[in-house]
Amino acid sequence: MKRYLSFLLLLLAFGAQAQFQQGAPGSGTAxxxxxxxxxxxxxxxxxxxxxxxxxxxxxxxxxxxxxxxxxxxxxxxxxxxxxxxxxxxxxxxxxxxxxxxxxxxxxxxxxxxxxxxxxxxxxxxVSTAKTLEEVTVTGQKALIEEKVDRLVYNADKDIAAKGGDASDILRKVPMLTVDLDGNVSLRGSSNIRVLINNKPSTIVASSVADALKQIPADQIQTVEVITSPSAKYDAEGSGGIINIITKKNSLQGLNLNVDTGAGNRGAMLGLNGNYRKGKMGISLGGFGRANYNTPTKSSLEQTSLVNGNTIKTSQTGTGNSNGMFGRYNLGFDYDISKNQSLTAGVRYGLRNMNQTQDYLTQIYTNAVAGSASNRNVDTKNHSNTIDANVDYLRTFKPQQEWSISTLYSRNDLTNNFDANILESGSLAGRQRNLNGNVNQEFTLQTDYQTPIKKNQMIEFGAKGILRKVNSDYQYLVAGPTGGYSPQENNPSGTLDYNQNIAAAYTAYTYTTANKYTLKAGLRYEYTTISATANHTEINIPNYGNLVPSINLSKQLKGATLKLAYNRRIQRPGIQQLNPNFNTANPQNISMGNPYLNPELTDNVELGLSKNIGKTFFNVAFFGRFTDNLITQVRTPIDTLAGSILTTYQNIGSEHAFGTNIFANIALTPKISWNLFSNILHTTLQGKTTGVDGTSIDAKNSGVNVDFGSMLSAQLKNGWGIQGFGMMRGPQVQLQGRMGGFGFYSVGVRKDLANKKGSIGIAAENFLTSNIRIHTELTSPQFTQVSNMYMYNRGIRLTFTYKIGKMSMEPSRKKTKSVNNDDVKEGGDQNQQQQGGQQSGGGRSR
Structure with missing residues (x-):
């Protein structure tokens, strides 16, 4: 660790020396x-x-x-x-x-x-970004911006956003797919990293879907999809990086925004205030959302071969869930001088999910029926997160700047369940699983960039992350009455996992006179791990990774051509690591694996963006090659009849090839029509471990397809209307396929006088009572067919109003901030849990 700190101090000293040598910033230079x-x-x-x-x-x-x-x-x-x-x-x-x-x-x-x-x-x-605004010749904000390493989706014109959350916005972003639980994938990969205002959060590391539920949709300004991250970003995410930029206030004065909405599935209230006077700005905001009236229904048919016996399980489940989500923030920024700025902030996130499930299970052994069992389960999935940052930025001359950033993040998770077992209608026994998790991070980062001549830029920096994860779990049983006691064959346990990362990078950008842009970089990360499970040391070796990235773009007449290559690393997250044996549904048990190793992915991409008349067209062809793939593996349990264990393993490799197609058609200056499609062929192969400990070859391949459309219209007198729909086809998994689904929504909004506020109405999936997701899984030792019914038909009314008088001021230089994006998202986007929980604090399904 002393070596890492010495490197950081050396870089800080360099920045100070550069400041001294530069002299007065902003002075004229011939x-x-x-x-x-x-x-x-x-x-x-x-x-x-x-x-x-x-x-x-x-x-x-x-x-x-x-x-x-x-x-x-x-x-x-x-x-x-x-x-x-x-x-x-x-x-x-x-x-x-x-x-x-x-x-x-x-x-x-x-x-x-x-x-x-x-x-x-x-x-x-005139901006060099290729935007739709250039071809529509309208005052409305551009929908898409194409840059050398990312695509920017401007989300602040979404009429249906009021009352929704970030997942509602991400469904409409090109290249992204969001399932009904809020799990996000980019080009068919759920191994992505989500940043919020360029900052990570421990709640995102625990569950992206849960983090998205805490962000109100109408507070999102833009979504950046970074398919080929430069060396400046952490080497995480085989799929890429998603950066959600929320709305900021650069006005002088005081204002207060009030947002509220209510519907048959949920209600929300948001208050956001901003005060700016001269060089100082303060922001204070809060958002709360309640979900209610959300029933669930499931069915499960599975057959397994254990110890020469054929065991068939038939199960049905009904239940209900409710939740509370909150996000509160206090921010401060100060312009020390015209070339120096300081930013600090504290953010608090809250998530309380409660679910009740009733399971009726019938087990057959060699075609002989056993007694039916009934199980009532109450699940509590709670977390609270705090993030605190202090960032400093110093500008020396145009494009020459030095920054230092710090971030502390902590997430406390509780993932418990209580189960009552009934026989012949009477209480026969009780079970309880208590699982508490704490995820902490401290990050120190510094970056420096400077132009070389007129058309070149060099960047370099260093970063250190100290990460500590603790999990404490207990499995308790009791009779119909009396106290709980530990169960011997499923004991309590602990996981202590410490991970330290030291990284350094350099990047170079070169633009030629004939409109070629090259951005190349090299990043090195060294990871040390010390871990114990149940106070027994886990031998996980340290490792170093050299991560290159190359982005090349060419500006043609009305078009941009891009070619990119990068290598990424994907470390396991807390939900993959936590060894808690979760038996909320004993026929579908989940458990983490603390022995997981990171996976490595090579990505190549060729993309074209072009304006054809009044149409903006973007198409990309890509390939993804992953070794040491982390994926879910399901295996029958020989000690518990009819049960399947879902855990994580480094199974082997994944090869994926695909294309993304997106088009925006400006039908009129006020009406636009978007079309998108994602087509991906993936092949997964490797070895899994069978019920008897033997190695089993596993391989699966197929095509994943999803497509959708959105129509938006800005009408006279402040009226606006928007419609959105998408279909997602079956998704290939290592041991089968997960069913697809459809989603659609309609929204209408009316601006009040002087645009001080608005009222609106939005509805989702209003033509059907539920959506069925059908999943079929197979292996040499089991088959499983399951159906999950999602009751998400909803309608909501929304209202927003602005209070206060503001005046415009020139845009300010943005302060740099920490980006931690090196940990694999906890949940597998293709996972199908039957009313249970993901291990390690994951949300209920």
């Missing part, structure tokens, strides 16, 4: 080879973004002699976009204005006379 200006003329102006109308901070300005073409003088704009060149000799000049992310602006035929001032007024720079 271009290389420029002659020293000795005249008395003056040129001035203000540089702004042509779309947003906001100042472009620290843009570079240079003038060239018209006759010789040689540079004469140069400077950079200040934080308000203003620039001035003094002591300019009389003559004719050409001016070039440039900044990363904008097209270079050329102003020709500038005539300067001695002692005279030439005021150019407002100079507008």
């Amino acid at each position: 271009p290389a080879g420029a002659s020293v200006a000795q005249g008395t003329g003056r040129i001035s102006g203000i540089i702004v973004d042509s779309t947003a109308g906001k100042a472009v901070e620290f843009a570079s300005v240079a003038i060239y002699n018209k006759a010789t073409g040689k540079p004469v003088d140069g400077t950079s704009a200040d934080d308000k976009g203003k620039f001035a060149l003094s002591k300019v000799p009389a003559g004719s000049y050409k001016m070039l204005i440039s900044f990363l992310g904008f097209q270079t602006k050329t102003i020709d035929n500038l005539e300067v006379a001695d002692g005279k001032s030439l005021d150019l007024g407002t100079v507008k720079l």
